[in-house]
Amino acid sequence: MWSPLPKWTLTVRISASGDTAVIVEFGNKVDRNLSSLVLRAATVLSNSKLTGVLEVIPTFRSLMVQYDPLVTTSTQVVAQITPLMSTTGKDRTQVQKWSIPVCYEEEFAADIAEIAAATGQTIEQVIELHSGISYHVYMLGFLPGFPYLGDLVQTLHLPRRTNPRTRVPKGSISIATSLTSIYPFESPGGWHLIGTTPVELFDLNNTPPALLCPGDQIRFEAISRSEFIDISKQVSAGKYSLEPVKVTI
Amino acid sequence: MTPVLKACVPGVHTSVQDFGRTGYRHLGVPTSGALCRSDLRLANRLVGNCASTAGLEIIFQGPTFQVLADSMRIALSGTGGTIQVSGMPGATFPAWQSVHLVRGQKFKITIAPSLACCYLAIQGGFDLAPVMGSLSTYTRAAFGGYRGRILAPGDEIPLRLNSVDDSPERTFAALPDPAKDAPVRITWGQQVEYFTASSRETFISREYTILPTSDRMGYRLSGAALKHKDSFNIVSDATCAGAIQVPGDGAPIVLLTDCQTTGGYPKIATVISSDVEVLARRPPGSKVRFSAVSVSDAEIIARDHDIAIGAIESNLISVSHGSRLDVDALYEANLISGMFDAENPQSD
Numbered sequence: 001m002w003s004p005l006p007k008w009t010l011t012v013r014i015s016a017s018g019d020t021a022v023i024v025e026f027g028n029k030v031d032r033n034l035s036s037l038v039l040r041a042a043t044v045l046s047n048s049k050l051t052g053v054l055e056v057i058p059t060f061r062s063l064m065v066q067y068d069p070l071v072t073t074s075t076q077v078v079a080q081i082t083p084l085m086s087t088t089g090k091d092r093t094q095v096q097k098w099s100i101p102v103c104y105e106e107e108f109a110a111d112i113a114e115i116a117a118a119t120g121q122t123i124e125q126v127i128e129l130h131s132g133i134s135y136h137v138y139m140l141g142f143l144p145g146f147p148y149l150g151d152l153v154q155t156l157h158l159p160r161r162t163n164p165r166t167r168v169p170k171g172s173i174s175i176a177t178s179l180t181s182i183y184p185f186e187s188p189g190g191w192h193l194i195g196t197t198p199v200e201l202f203d204l205n206n207t208p209p210a211l212l213c214p215g216d217q218i219r220f221e222a223i224s225r226s227e228f229i230d231i232s233k234q235v236s237a238g239k240y241s242l243e244p245v246k247v248t249i
Numbered sequence: 250m251t252p253v254l255k256a257c258v259p260g261v262h263t264s265v266q267d268f269g270r271t272g273y274r275h276l277g278v279p280t281s282g283a284l285c286r287s288d289l290r291l292a293n294r295l296v297g298n299c300a301s302t303a304g305l306e307i308i309f310q311g312p313t314f315q316v317l318a319d320s321m322r323i324a325l326s327g328t329g330g331t332i333q334v335s336g337m338p339g340a341t342f343p344a345w346q347s348v349h350l351v352r353g354q355k356f357k358i359t360i361a362p363s364l365a366c367c368y369l370a371i372q373g374g375f376d377l378a379p380v381m382g383s384l385s386t387y388t389r390a391a392f393g394g395y396r397g398r399i400l401a402p403g404d405e406i407p408l409r410l411n412s413v414d415d416s417p418e419r420t421f422a423a424l425p426d427p428a429k430d431a432p433v434r435i436t437w438g439q440q441v442e443y444f445t446a447s448s449r450e451t452f453i454s455r456e457y458t459i460l461p462t463s464d465r466m467g468y469r470l471s472g473a474a475l476k477h478k479d480s481f482n483i484v485s486d487a488t489c490a491g492a493i494q495v496p497g498d499g500a501p502i503v504l505l506t507d508c509q510t511t512g513g514y515p516k517i518a519t520v521i522s523s524d525v526e527v528l529a530r531r532p533p534g535s536k537v538r539f540s541a542v543s544v545s546d547a548e549i550i551a552r553d554h555d556i557a558i559g560a561i562e563s564n565l566i567s568v569s570h571g572s573r574l575d576v577d578a579l580y581e582a583n584l585i586s587g588m589f590d591a592e593n594p595q596s597d
Binding site for chain 1: 271276277392439490510512522545547
């Protein structure tokens with residue numbers, strides 16, 4: 001379990017990665033409170049449009065602030081971002097809530113029987129546990145549009161597979177440790193495959209192309225094989241669009 | 250007819266690259282772009298392009314192209330590389346000078362053996378649609394550049410210009426130094442405390458070798474293994490080009506422009522921005538030594554490097570012997586038949 005991180009105890013560690021990035025570290029674990037501090041700071045920094053700052057990249061526990069060393073210096077960047085860090089607790093942010101259709105039938109869920117066996121649940125219980133709660137998008141990484149979602153219920157926590165697959169199909173929903181994710185592309189991967197979504201997670205026709213962004217909330221909605229095929233057809237025809245509900249927190 | 254550059258022989262790994270895409274790393278989209286930016290910048294200068302115009306990044310083995318435009322001007326980076334124009338004896342031009350070509354001509358690129366990659370700049374650039382603001386190819390997700398992939402035999406890459414002017418061909422008065430044997434400079438990284446003090450010492454005192462499994466995502470090194478104090482797993486954080494991550498086997502990996510945006514291995518150090526290309530120019534089997542500098546020194550080095558490249562850029566001179574093919578002379582020498590077919594590319 002995480003312990004609460006009250007604002008007044010907030011200390012950040014600032015370090016450098018070469019001459020192009022400053023790293024602001026808020027902690028060292030996968031933790032919802034920590035994540036909300038990181039994401040609020042990312043929003044404040046991105047909105048500040050600091051001179052010479054190229055990108056602000058939030059992760060589970062830190063922000064990378066990339067800058068152009070021909071325009072600014074790490075000393076200047078640190079001096080500009082330090083005062084902004086103290087304002088990070090105050091801002092309200094808008095969050096997108098998504099419902100992502102997932103087919104959990106075995107044909108679409110290569111490891112679901114193994115997951116059930118390893119966790120001592122029935123396949124039905126595994127589906128209920130996975131689709132029964134809302135997940136937080138901690139960050140995107142690994143592949144374009146690949147979300148790190150948490151937190152899984154404790155019962156479903158499993159280590160990564162000992163033999164990673166060389167080919168995980170596009171759209172695969174996967175679990176490992178306290179996290180779950182969706183593969184936007186076919187890729188090698190070491191997580192357990194629990195289902196498949198027909199939805200495009202990364203579509204170059206959209207701006208931005210990634211469906212999800214850090215801080216979004218998502219639920220998985222179980223669909224049947226025939227619903228999967230139906231949605232897939234709509235996706236291929238460009239007639240399917242998933243709209244999030246926007247809430248301010 | 251759309252002017253194109255046809256890849257007759259595509260090479261091992263030839264891709265369209267510019268300076269990469271900025272502003273999408275928070276969505277998991279790597280920067281991509283040229284491994285050696287200043288080489289692309291200088292090649293672009295020779296053909297009168299903007300520094301960041303997309304060119305072809307050619308890794309390990311040179312391709313052969315055919316000109317399917319009325320005329321075009323090209324320039325190759327990398328001292329020791331050559332452009333060999335077929336159909337005429339002796340028509341081999343060195344890297345670092347612009348070359349004027351006409352419809353139908355074929356030319357073969359040869360990379361200097363001491364280099365891993367070079368850049369071919371084309372006056373006017375390619376007529377391709379940018380993806381997220383960049384023409385850089387990112388093969389792992391199959392977007393950008395030419396159809397999101399490396400070049401294949403027969404590919405025809407559309408060009409912006411169908412013909413170019415007759416201005417004199419150009420080279421630089423002084424050529425850039427590839428820093429072939431120079432130490433690669435680093436700053437200590439965001440997880441340097443994960444490593445023993447002796448591993449830090451080892452890292453900057455021993456020689457490493459670039460492994461053949463290296464690619465645009467990262468250069469894998471063999472040499473003295475680095476020891477983690479305890480764990481080699483961290484809660485994933487952000488990476489960038491130059492960051493040196495060390496997995497459990499202790500063998501460092503220097504991340505390059507196609508690297509994924511986050512990673513779960515501790516990063517002992519980061520190669521400074523000016524030296525990422527110094528490393529990337531070295532082919533597998535090359536030796537690398539690292540030396541540590543402070544962040545503020547690294548920033549000064551970055552600015553000095555930019556000034557040095559600017560100085561080379563601003564010192565353009567005309568090529569004394571001309572890089573123009575004399576078509577009349579070719580007719581007289583009876584060497585034109587190869588070009589004849591090519592002027593009617595529909596016929597073959």
